[in-house]
Amino acid sequence: MHSLRGAAADAALQQQQRQQQRPARERARKSATYGLRDESDEDEREEGGRPTAAGREAIGSGRGSVASGSGRSGTQAPPPPQQHQKSDPDFVRRSTAADTTGDVGGGHGSGRHFRSRRVQFADGGNDKEDDDTVVPTSKRPKRKWELEEEEDERQENEEQRQERLKEEARLRDQAEKAEFEERLRAKDEAKTKKVADKEPRLSREDARREEIRKRYEAAEEDRDSLMPTLREVSRQEYLRKREEKKIQELEDELEDAKYLFAGVALTQRELDDLKYKEEVLRLAREKQRLMNQVAEDGYRMPDSFDEPARYTSRYDVAKLRYSEPEGAAARANPHAEQEAWEAEQIKKTHVTKVGAQDAGAAVPQYDYVFEDTMDFVKADMLAGNIEELFETAEQRRKKEAEARAAAAKSEREKIATGRSQLPVYPYREQLLKAVEEHQILIIVAETGAGKTTQVPQYLHEAGYSAAGKIGCTQPRRVAAMSVAARVAYEMGVKLGNEVGYSIRFEDCTSDKTILKYMTDGMLLREFLSEPDLASYSVMMIDEAHERTLHTDVLFGLVKDIARFRPDLKLLISSATLDAEKFSEYFDYAPIFKVPGRRYPVDIYFTKAPEADYIDAAVQAVMRIHVLEPEGDVLVFLTGQEEIEAMEELLRQRMRGKGTQLAEMIICPIYANLPSELQAKIFEPTPPGARKIVLATNIAETSLTIDGIKYVVDPGFSKQNSYNPRTGMESLVVTPVSKASANQRAGRAGRTSAGKCFRLYTAHSYENEMEDNTVPEIQRTNLGNVVLMLKSLGIHDLMNFDFMDPPPAETLLRALEQLYALGALNDKGELTKLGRRMAEFPLDPMLAKVLLASETYKVSQQIATICAMVSVGSSIFYRPKDKAVFADNAHRNFARGGVGDHMALLAVYDGWAESGFSTQWCYENYIQVRSMKRARDIRDQLAGLMERVEIEMVGDPTDIDAIKKTIASGFFYHTAQLRKDGSYRTIKHPMMVNLHPSSSLNPPRREGQPIIQALPRWVVYHELVLTSKAFMRTISEIQPQWLVEIAPHYYDRKELLDAEGTGKKVPKGAKARAAMDAME
Structure with a gap:
């Protein structure tokens, strides 16, 4: 540049x-x-x-x-x-x-x-x-x-001509962009029902009356259509009851006759009449028995007339239900894979071996002793606000009686009772009145008060959904999915109909959806097709205190829309008491506070800092499990790797303890975990056991888990960190803020008084932790956000109404990157290419790769690669006991040193050729769930490519074309090999290395030289900062491609100098030349 x-x-x-x-x-x-x-x-x-x-x-x-x-x-x-x-x-x-x-x-x-x-x-x-x-x-x-003078005039004329040509090209590009946007709008209008155009927008009261009228009319139509059927069913039910009544009367009549006429001589006619009635009663009872048995079993073996001793056994065999063979049952069960995995894990614990045959030699029994100990100091207590702490014994007995009565109620009654017990329920009418009187409302409530699940339902019940959908944003996709499922369960509807959710690459909504939960990023994308949110009557920005990147951008957009649409109700929900900043930003909107249900929590700090907080967390959990009363434990960790490591350590500690310790149920929760395993954290804990929940910071505010009485807080979390000078974005483990630490401690006081064990000192809490978390918009890459805002027609980004403006250097770097990618022209206007890039929910560089595939005729292969890259690093798995086999299987996909992108393409193509077989994934140590997600992402990308008018063609044999397409978007991320085996980035020089998981990283064995030459020029997808700066997802390229692809960004002379013309050749090139000579 x-x-x-x-x-x-x-x-x-x-x-x-x-x-x-x-x-x-x-x-x-x-x-x-x-x-x-x-x-x-x-x-x-x-x-x-x-x-x-x-x-x-x-x-x-x-x-x-x-x-x-x-x-x-x-x-x-x-x-x-x-x-x-x-x-x-x-x-x-x-x-x-x-x-x-x-x-x-x-x-x-x-x-x-x-x-x-x-x-x-x-x-x-x-x-x-x-x-x-x-x-x-x-x-x-x-x-x-x-x-x-002639030369000056010639140059001046040439400059004028170039300026004229450039201006003509700009105007032509803007005209093509306008035509493209018009075609997109036409496509959207063709697929959208014009409900708002057919019927004028109604006031809330009129909408409520209209909704009641429609329901009455629908009820009348249902009554007319169902009445004949109901009459028939009612008649049949009446006849069945009448038959039972008559049979019972006949039985009573015979009993009375036997009692009254005992010892009395009856006439022949009377005897025949009694005999006839007894036969009728026997046949009626036999008919009832047969009908009941047919209804129960569906099949009945005929009566056996063999010897009476074998009658019972043969009849029992007849009553057995049909069961499928083992293989068919496994195929019919969608959770068979998970159940097999759970059975294997249970088998490893050896807890199922009981009986004399499994007993070993008698050995002395000892009590459990801690190898290491930690000293905690009680330094603080979170005050509670529960009046029930001071209730009398009579009140406790009354509450227990009500709980027993509630347990006997039906499922719907239980749901209604549970909703009425939430802290937000007593404030329902006040909240609805405040929403009616004010367009913008700030709602402050503790986590677990019910604001996320109940407030949208209250608004729906009040009639707001008749004028449009009620939307609610969540900062995480796990929260959006789980909350939508819970609300659908409470409303008694199927998920995806009246209640749905929308997350990246997954849309579980329909035309019937009236309550829509979505991630904040998905709402940001909806602004492209619906800038005024005309289909929504209420929009709720939930968990606003987390201040994610997309949430901060949404603040500015919805604030502007609220001024444009007075009928739109805007709710800003936060779990912290620092709501004055939100109120001031939204033109001093009123604040509605809902007191939460919080019990007192004792907070303990360590006397000295802990060197290894994972090991310290394991010790703290074991200490709680052995010494503390019953109650579940919640442990906050930074990511999937730490959760899996701690889970393994806990299982090792519990292995062999048998009945010495109570049962420990370990339940992890993180984003990539299968949904059926995520749901286990909400299951009730069996009596005599203790549940240990290992969670990321998603459990701070987004999820509420009942039964938690103990919290273990190591004091760390992973945050996005972006360096605009180097362009490196990475997840860095950083200390949490004081506000986050208090949120974590509050999780222990949801259902009763609890304890929080902090694995850091009180001095660190007071002097080393920030008061609040730095907003994500000030520490992350803004390329995608800038592209989105430009697509919405917001060009003056420096003066955009951010709550906390991002650094100017980060904003300028994003503009520079988009200009280099061709998304912006010289005047900072969005080009047609940039407008097409904005349609993809991807990083701008990946979106440019998809559009460049049109030029090189490899769009099918590039769609697959982008889908696999979007899944992340969870494609391969490497069991510790089979690491060698897994490494060999993974290396087969990258045979020939084709690079990581081509290896991912080979993985997907191999899976597709096997018919998307699960067994194929097991044999090659590939995660099935990740591959299925990649398939869903590829289908969505293919639809978006068709939407932006890209023809789906491909040539899997043209590897150079595929690599050129990848370089078209990632020429920004280029590195060159150095003599010491490391790499140096070109435009923003810094030393980087190949990631250990890369297929281009040569396998190293002790005492043996490197058997594979390192590529001299590479492009990489991202930089990851751990012990070093590592490049991840890498492909080899030729330097001359950079001049061909990005002549405005790279100078030929600069690349020739970097290539080493006239200089000493790097060792990697020497090794490669030697290998070529040997071949």
């Missing part, structure tokens, strides 16, 4: 110098034409190439006035033209400056040049010479100043 800026500065300097020199050249030209001496030009200027006085006289004499027969040599400077006209009747008029230009340069061909000049008489009369005088022009070379 600095080369572009340097070229622009040089062009501006040359233009300024030419403008300064133009007056002097103009005077010199006039002097040469008329033979006049300029007073300001008295001195000779031979140094600058300008003619002296003698030179001007010579020029004048050389072009002197030639009259017929005048014979003047022209060695003296002629007088001014006016004097010649008065004194010399044969004066020949000199040409003007414009004529002189064409005359002096008479060397365009061979031979003499003649000019036609008209003679004027001195008297100024009307008589003129009819015939023109033909005067030959002297043939001579051009002067230096004339050549410079």
Whole structure:
């Protein structure tokens, strides 16, 4: 980019110098034409190439006035033209400056040049010479100043032409962008139902009445259509009950007859009548028995007339249900894979081996002893606000009786009872009144108060959904999915119909959806197709205190829309008490506070800092499990790796303890965990056991888990960190803020008084932790956000209404990157390419790769690669006990050193060729869930590519075309091999290394040399900062491709110098050359 800026500065300097020199050249030209001496030009200027006085006289004499027969040599400077006209009747008029230009340069061909000049008489009369005088022009070379002037004019004309062509290209691109947007709008309108256009928008009261009217009409229609069926069912039910009643009456009549007529002689007719009634009763009972058995089993074996001893056993066999073979049952069960994994894990614990045959040799029994101990100090307590702490025994007994009564209720009654017990329920009417009176409302409530699940339902029940959808954003996709499922369960509807969710690459909504939960990023994308959110009547921004990147951008957008749409209700929900900042930002909107249900929590700090917080967390959990009363434990960790490591350590500690310790149920929760395993954290804990929940910071506010009484807080979390100077974005483990630490401690006081064990000192809490977490917008890459805002027509990003403005350097870096990718033009306007890039929910560089696939005719392969890259690093798994086999299987996909991108393509193609087989994934140590997600992402990307008019074609054999396409988007991320085996980035120099998981990283064995040469030039997807700066997802490229792909960004000479022309060849190249020679 600095080369572009340097070229622009040089062009501006040359233009300024030419403008300064133009007056002097103009005077010199006039002097040469008329033979006049300029007073300001008295001195000779031979140094600058300008003619002296003698030179001007010579020029004048050389072009002197030639009259017929005048014979003047022209060695003296002629007088001014006016004097010649008065004194010399044969004066020949000199040409003007414009004529002189064409005359002096008479060397365009061979031979003499003649000019036609008209003679004027001195008297100024009307008589003129009819015939023109033909005067030959002297043939001579051009002067230096004339050549410079011509060069200046030529350059000026060329610059004007280039500017004109550039402006024409810009206008043409903007016109094409407008046409493309119009086609997108037409597609969206064709797929969108025009409900708002057919019916005018109603007020809330009118909408409620209209909703009641529609429900009444629907009920009337249902009654009319169902009445015949209901009559028939009712008649059948009546006959069934009447039959039972008659049978019972007959049985009672026979019993009475036996009792009354005992010992009485009956007539034959009376005896026959009793016998007849007994037979009727027997047949009726037999019919009932058969009907009940058919309804229960569906099949009945005929009665056996064998010996009575075998009758019972044969009849029991007949009652057995049909069961499928083991293989068929496994195929029919969608959770068979997970159940098999769980059974294997249970088997490893050896807890199922019971009985004498499994008993080993008798050994002495010992109590569990801690190997290491930690000393905690109680330093603080979070005060509770529960009045029940002071209730009397009578009140406790009354509450227990109500709980037992609630347990006997139906499922719907239990749901209603549970909703009524949430802290937000008593404030329902006040909240609805506040929403009705104010357009923007700030809601402050503790986590678990019910604001996320109940407030949208309250608004729906009040009739707001009749005027449009009720939307609710969540900062995490796990929260959006789980909350939507819970609300659908409470409303008694199927998830995806009236209640749905929308996350990246997954849309679980329909035309019936009235309550929509979504990630904040998905709402940001909806602004592209619906900038005014016309389909929504209420929008709730939940978990606003987390201040994610997309949430901060949404603040500015919804604030502007609220001014444009007075009918839109806007709710900002936060779990912290620092709501004044939100209120001030939203024009001093009112704050509605809902007291949460919080019990007191005792907080313990360590006496000294812990060196390894993972091991310290394991010790703390074991201490709680052994010494503390019953209650579940919540442990906060930074990511999946730490969760899996701690889970393994806990299982090792519990292995072999048998009945010495209570059962420990370990439940992890993180984003990539399968949903059926995520749901286990909400299952009730069996009696006599303790549940250990290992969670990321998602459990701080987004999820509420009942039964948690103990919290273990190591004090760390992973945060996005972006360096605009190096362009490196990474997840860095950083200490949490005081606000986050208090949120974590509050999780222990949800259902009863609890304890929080902090694995850091009180001094660290008071002096080393920040008060609040730094907003993500101030520490992350803004490329995607800038592209989105530009697509929405927001061009003045520096003055955009951010709650906390991002650093100017980060914003400028994002603009520079988009300009280099071609998404912005010289004036900062969005190009057609940029508008097409904005349609993809991807990083701008990945979106550019998808669009570049159109040029190289490999769009099918690139869609697959982008889908696999979007899944992340969870494609391969490497069991510790089978690490060698897994490494060999993974290495087979990258055979030939094709690079990580081509290896991912080979993985997906192999899975597709196997018919998307699960067994194939097991054999190659590939995660099935990740592959299924990649398939869903690829399908969505294919639909988006069709939407932006990209033809799906492909050639899997053209590897160079695929790599060129990848380099078209990631030329920003280019690195070159150094002599020591590390790499150096090109534009923003820094030392980086190949990631250990990369297929281009040569396998190393102790005592053996590297068996594979390192590539000299690579492009990478991202930089990851751990112990070093590592490049991840890498492919080898040729340096000349960079000049072909991005000539505006890379200079050929610069790349040749970097390539090492005339320098010593790197070791990697030597190794590669040696291997080529051996082959």
